[in-house]
Amino acid sequence: xxxxxxxxxxxxxxxxxxxxxxxxxxxxxxxxxxxxxxxxxxxxxxxxxxxxxxxxxxxxxxxxxxxxxxxxxxxxxxxxxxxxxxxxxxxxxxxxxxxxxxxxxxxxxxxxxxxxxxxxxxxxxxxxxxxxxxxxxxxxxxxxxxxxxxxxxxxxxxxxxxxxxxxxxxxxxxxxxxxxxxx
Numbered sequence: 001x002x003x004x005x006x007x008x009x010x011x012x013x014x015x016x017x018x019x020x021x022x023x024x025x026x027x028x029x030x031x032x033x034x035x036x037x038x039x040x041x042x043x044x045x046x047x048x049x050x051x052x053x054x055x056x057x058x059x060x061x062x063x064x065x066x067x068x069x070x071x072x073x074x075x076x077x078x079x080x081x082x083x084x085x086x087x088x089x090x091x092x093x094x095x096x097x098x099x100x101x102x103x104x105x106x107x108x109x110x111x112x113x114x115x116x117x118x119x120x121x122x123x124x125x126x127x128x129x130x131x132x133x134x135x136x137x138x139x140x141x142x143x144x145x146x147x148x149x150x151x152x153x154x155x156x157x158x159x160x161x162x163x164x165x166x167x168x169x170x171x172x173x174x175x176x177x178x179x180x181x182x183x
Contacts (some may be wrong), residue, residue: 070141070143
């Protein structure tokens with residue numbers, strides 16, 4: 001019986017030590033979710049900016065979202081000329097995510113990029129298509145890994161390898177990403 005009592009007392013002491021830690025964790029979670037940054041959640045597509053950027057309505061607020069883990073040829077960059085397969089990548093994203101499409105966004109470690117865009121993986125709710133992955137596996141985007149955001153790093157790298165070996169999209173039309181637009 002003494003052994004049972006000491007086990008109970010030990011558990012109570014441990015629980016007593018855990019409560020302050022749990023309180024701190026809960027406080028941090030509340031601070032993170034109330035910091036003004038949308039957490040992962042549901043939204044509605046407003047429109048497409050280019051092949052890797054779109055605008056989504058999240059709880060009545062329009063957010064520019066930069067698709068994580070990928071890079072498409074430029075079409076609207078302020079300092080660069082349009083690149084080979086950029087128009088096709090933009091058109092593909094617009095086809096995948098028409099205005100009004102319901103999406104789930106999932107953030108990784110960093111919330112925003114240097115342009116203030118929300119960084120996220122985007123899933124089309126109608127069929128569960130992960131848009132970032134779809135663009136890479138069909139040759140409309142290359143992978144772009146920027147630490148610490150690596151939630152889909154391995155899946156995206158494998159998809160790029162398949163697209164390259166099959167010569168899909170920009171891999172056959174341009175020889176790779178960021179090639180100048182043939183004039």
